[in-house]
Structure formats: C-alpha cells, structure tokens
Amino acid sequence: MTVLGKLSLSAIPLDQPIPIITSMVLLLVMFGTLALATIKGWWPYLWREWMTTVDHKRIGILYGLLGALMLLRGFADAIMMRTQQAASVGGGTGYLPPEHYNQIFSAHGTIMILFGAMPLVLAFMNFLVPLQLGVRDVAFPTFNAVGFWLTASGALLVNVSLFVGEFARTGWLPYPPLSETGYSPGVGVDYYLWAVQISGIGTLIGGINILTTVLKMRCPGMSYLRMPMFCWTAMASSLLIVAAFPILSATLAMLTLDRYVGWHYFTAEAGGNPMMFVNLVWAWGHPEVYILVLPCFGIFSEIFPTFSGKPLFGYRSMVAATLFICVVSMMVWLHHFFTMGAGGAVNAFFGISSSIIAVGTGVKIYNWIFTMYGGRVRFEVPMLWSMGFIVTFILGGLTGVLLAIPPADFITHNSMFLVAHFHNVIVGGVVFAIFAGLEFWFPKVFGYRLHAGWGKAAFWLAFIGFWVTFTPLYVLGLMGMTRRLQHVDFPEWQPWLLISMAGVAILLAGVICQITQLVVSYHQREALRDTTGDPWDGRSLEWSTTSPPPSFNFAVLPRVESQEAYWRSKQEALAASQAGDAPELEPFEMPRNSAVGFFTAFFAFTFGFAMIWHIWWLAIAALIAAFAGFVIFAWRDTGEFEVSAETIASAEHQRQLARRALMEPKA
C-alpha cells in the first residue's frame, strides 16, 4: 500500500494518442484560461461575483455554462462513435481500439444526460422560477450554490478520467455483473460511481430548493392556477428529482459497497441479484427522462403563446397533463427490460402504462398547436426551434409507443432502432428546447438579443442534420444492427452508416453556427441591446423587470391578479396610456455571498478522487475538512445584508423608464 493508493504514472494513458492529445488540448485551454485570468487580474472579480455567488440568476448562468461545455464534450464523443462505426465495416477495425470505444459510448451517455442536459435544464429552472414567481430569490440561496458546485465537481471527475486512468466501459448505466470488480477491475466504474454520486446529490439539492420555492414563495396574488406553465413543469420535475434521485444514490452506494468491500448486492454469486440493480437503476432512470423533458415542455409552453400573441390554449389541461406525466413516469420503468423475463402480466402492465404517457403528451402537443391556431404567429428563432420540436418529438413519441408494446420491443430491443428513438425524443425534446429557451431568454439574461440570421442557420442545420443522422439508425435497427458495436460485420449496412455520419457533419455545421451566433451577437451587442426589458412582447413576470434584472429581481414585489400577469398589466397600461403609478419602496434583505458551495465541492472532488484511487488518508482528510467547513459556515451569524434605499430606487427608476419606452409606439 503506497501513499498514493493505486495511483501511479501508468494511470496516464501515454500510449494512446487520442486521449493524450485531447487532454493536452484541454489542459492547454484550461491553463491558458487560468493564466489569462491571473494576468488580467480577474480573480478577485471572479471570486466575488461568480465563485461565491448565491444569486439564483448567476447560478443559473453557471449551470448553463457547465452544461454547454459538457454538451460539446459529449458531441465530440458522438462524432467519434459515428465515424468509428462508418469506418469499421467488414474486415476494417476503424481507428479506435475497442476498449477506448467502449469508454467513449459510456462517457457519451453519462455526459450528455447527467452533465449536459441536466445542468442546462437546471439552468433554466434556477434562472426563471423566481423571476416568473415574482420573488427575489430561491428558498435556499446558499444551498443552491452548494448544489451547483457539487454538479460541477462531478463533471470535473468525469473529465479527469480522460487523462488520469480510464472511464467505465459498461454503458451509461453500469449493469452488474459487468460492472462488478471481477469483470471491471479498473478504476473506470469507480470514476462513474463517484462522479454521478456527487453530482446526483447536487441535483437533489437543486430539486429540493426549486420545489420549496414554487410551493412556498410565490408573490402576492400568485395562486397555483396563475403560475406560468414553466413553473408548473419545474415543480413537477423537482418532485420527480426528490422522488427519484435518492434511488440513484442508494443504487450507486450499493454498487460501491460491492466493489470496495466485497458485498453482494448485485454480484452474480453468493446471493447477489444483478436484476435488482436493473430494477433500481431504472426506477431512477426512467423518471430522469421526464425530469429532463418536463421543464422543456414548460419552455415551449412559454414560447408558443408569446410568438402566437395568444394565451396558452387549455392552460388547466396543460397543468393536469404535466402532473399526470409526473405521476405515471414513476410507474413505467420496467419497459426498459421487457426482454429480461418478467412474464406476460408484468410486461402488459408496464406496456400499457408506458403507452398511456402518450395521452398526456398528446394533450400538450394539441394545446401547443391550438395555441398557434388563430394567432399571429411570428417565425422568430425560438419559434423555429419549437415548431421543429413538434415535428421531431411526435415521431419520437410514435416510435416510443411502438417500443412500449412488449412483442414489438422483443424485436427492436437493444437495436439501433432504440438508439434512434431515444435520440429522437431527447434531442427533439430537450436539446431543441434548450436552444429555443436560449434564444428566447438570452436578452433577459445578458441584456441583448442574439443575432437572428445565425440563429436561423443554426436551427436549419441542426434540424436537417438531426434527421439525416438518426433516420438511417431506424433503418439499421430494423435491419438488425445492435447498438454499441465496435466494428460492423455486414457491408450492406455501410451506406446507412455513411449517411448517418454525413448527418453528424451537418450537425457540426449547426454547432459552429450556434457558436458564431454567440460571438457575432457579442460584437454587435450595442445594436442588439434590449432597452425595454421586454423584447418579444412577453406575458409573464420576468419580462416586467429590466434586462438583465437587478440582483434582487424586483424593487417591489409584483401583485398578481390574473394569469399571464405581465400581459394583463401591459394591456391595462396601454389602455390607460400611462405606465402606472410609482410604487412605494421599502428596504429589504438579500443573502450574502458565501464560499461554502465552492469549498464543499472542492472537498467532495478531493474525496471522490481519493476514493477512486484508494488514497484512504486523503479521503478521510477531505471528509474532516468538509465537516469543519460545515461547522464554520454554521457558525456565521449574519447571512444577509440590507439593500440600500438608493439601489432600490435606481433599479425601480430604470424599470419605469423601460416601461415608458414600451408605451411609445414602435418606430
């Protein structure tokens, strides 16, 4: 037993060019950024304004940044997978060694779901929920920061695995007995376990926070049935987080015990039960899909009314459908293993409950379509993504209903058809929503719009690229191609694989357009400035404050008297041709910045890394330091400061100016 546990120089894969070159580039970028920040003297600013921030809007932005970076990383994995398969037909072996390819598909799934989509969805929930509810903050601001930094340290662990050691070769859900020590003796699965465990706790914290915020912190007058649809979906998603993520924690803890101390939860021998893992992990994993997609439905439910100039069609049925999906999504997990011998009755129950979800989703789809019907539809970029979503998601839903029929599932199970299906719903549902939401709320977050031309180019390339990539996979699935193949034996599959690879190239062009759009918009930010706080003629309360909002969101808490609160007050003001009386200002308290989130995550990362490499002393030291940090934080007396009257008055003045600008007829 050495001081560094299992860690030695041989953990760095010096003989494999791809991970080494990638990690060298990553390290260069990282150290370059750090050096730049040091030279320019940005650290005090970064520390004060970002690393210790407890402002829900900034935490939302941080979540967004993390998610976007991980999305790029996951996309790089996807490019490698598609090119590898297209290049390795017949006798060919492609360019990736099998064990590296296995790590790539595991990393792709893990990163895209848990470190890409999840933070991006949490970014929207964090940024929007308090603004839409008309309150100044989330329920637990400091705790919220802890949640974000834990997620970030989990993501860091996954990326460290690229350079130090290896990642799991088991798929994005490490099924035993393959993931048990006997079959996966390396540190790959351990990286997975600790990264996902740590970030899962972060997500649970975020869920508790959002749930409490929605249930207990709405502004005066905002009853449940006056809440914007996004808040409903954020609440449903948080309910699912609270119900499902502890199952993930438990499952990963059990597998950890199996691997570290030789217990027998999931081993193939001595009374272990691998099937129990599959049940438990999908009891989390299926709701997880809805945790991701429900807030995305909320995003679309905000975009369709705004760009159709009409209230959301069937608001109450939308609420009911959301809660219906929330409940039923917990009852369908077994459809992930129809073929594993549960028997006819069980399969029938889960087949029917899975299909029934399509009813709730169908209600939503019709509501969005009817919202557009008879409205004045403006084809701005967010609306393009939303309409692209409807087309894409419907096909994903249809193939989902097909897969929910057990006999059909026996044929398509574990095939590329399945791969195409879930990309159809996750890309069509979640990724399109994230880009729609990005275009829609970007002016609110940063104070200027995004360049529309590049946005439209990005949308069309992504939309076409998506179909070109995944339609061939449906065909390949029906031809019998299973997923996760390192090389492909049948030459007749190659044309389809090549088409799919071409689709990835189109998608790549879309990604480049998206990045170009950000850069171009930043350079033209003065021309694209949003002075009114309400660039799209919005309907909910976040548009009633300035863009970007002051740190306390609202100088005076709004008072809500109807659904679509801001729309109503705008109409009244327009009718009276005046912006309303100046409200009475009262001082209030806001939470202080705190380093506790950053330190907790630092120790969590250290602990995780030490556990992965069996460096026991470091793990114990990290735990003790974390407890000490907890006590020191708890000893703090004042967590809040009073916002000065001048600050409040100046924010309110700016908002009044913005509202008056809205009153003026458009040039």
Next chain:
Amino acid sequence: MSGVQFPASHEAADRLRNRPDLRAKDPVPALPGTGQGETGPADKRILVSYGFWIYLLSDIVLFSAFFAAFAVQHGASAGGPRMPQIVDVGRAALETGLLLASSYTCMLSFAATHRKNLLWTQIFLAVTGLLGLAFVLLEAQEFFDLAARGITPQRSGMLTAFFGLVGLHGLHVSLGGLWLGTMMAQVQVKGFTTQIVHRLTCFNLFWHTLDIVWIGIFTIVYLMGGAS
C-alpha cells in the same frame, strides 16, 4: 406566550379551537406568511422546515431502496446462516426502547426551546444524545458479535442487505449525534437566535424521522425476518 412565536400551524389550530363555528370543511382563510394560496412568500421559518421536510422525504426514499433490497434478498443466504439465526430480538427491542425514549427527550428539549429555557434545552439534548449513543453502541456490539461468529456482509446477499439497511440507519443516527453536538455548542454560545431555533426544528424533525425508519427496520428485519 411570552413573546415566543408559535409556528403558523399552531396559530391555525388555536384559531380553530377558539372558533367552534369554523368546521374543517369550511374554507379556512389562508394565513399571511405561509406561502399558501395568494398570500405571498412564506417567512423564513416556514421555508426552512418545509424544505427540510422535503429533504426528509427524499431520505425516506433512500431508505426505501435499501428496504426493497432487503425484501428481495432476505432469503438469499447462499448456504450460510439464515435470518432467524442472526437476529437477537431482545437486543433489538432494547435498542427500540432507547431510540423511542430519545425521541421523547428530543421533543422535551424542543418544548424547552419554545420556553427559551437554555438549561433544560441543553439537558434534554444531552440525554437525547446519550440515548442515541447507547443505541449506536448496542448496534455496534451486535455487528461485532455477528462478525465474531463469522457472519459478515461478505458472506451472502442476505447478510449484505441486512448490514446495509441496519448500517445505513446507524450511520444516520451517528451523523445525527454529530449534528446534535454541534447544535449544543451553538445553543450554548449563541443562545436562541432565530437561526438556531430553525436549526433545532430541523434537528428534531430529523431525529423523529430516524425513529420512524427504525420502527420499519424493527418490524420488517427483526420481527418478521427473525420469525421467518
């Protein structure tokens, strides 16, 4: 009431008590500061206990996964000892008694907190901690006894599930004890500030929840498991 603010639920209860004409089926007007209906954001105390309740629910879900594992594996003894051979119901009953008593003293400490009585709060917290410590020590003794007989979690799936479930609860009680120590120090140094009373509320909720979980373990693992 000597200036001590009761939680809103107490106020609501009092109001119902004083107004016999108000029946439960009549709509009760929402109280300001509870975050119900249209009354605006709840105050800090409500937020803290509400959020902590939600955390506790998630903790119960965590336990439920370990309960499920035990339910699946309680017969998977892999040729080793079976449940009735490892269960000592007498000791488990004693543990149950200790934990229930600690819940009672914990509640007494909270009553003292409500009266802002530092001495009795500390005394009852200390008694709660000692009872919890005795519980953990008994459980450790049980684990060591079993290990001495060669009965370890590595032996079979059943034992894994047994040690996992009981151990997880023991870990919670131990961490609760650590928290309790921290709280006693804080109460002593800072007195009953708003923040500290909020934290004591959370600690109480946590401790009682562990009691409820233990009732499940005692029933399912020791009584039912020991009898099967």
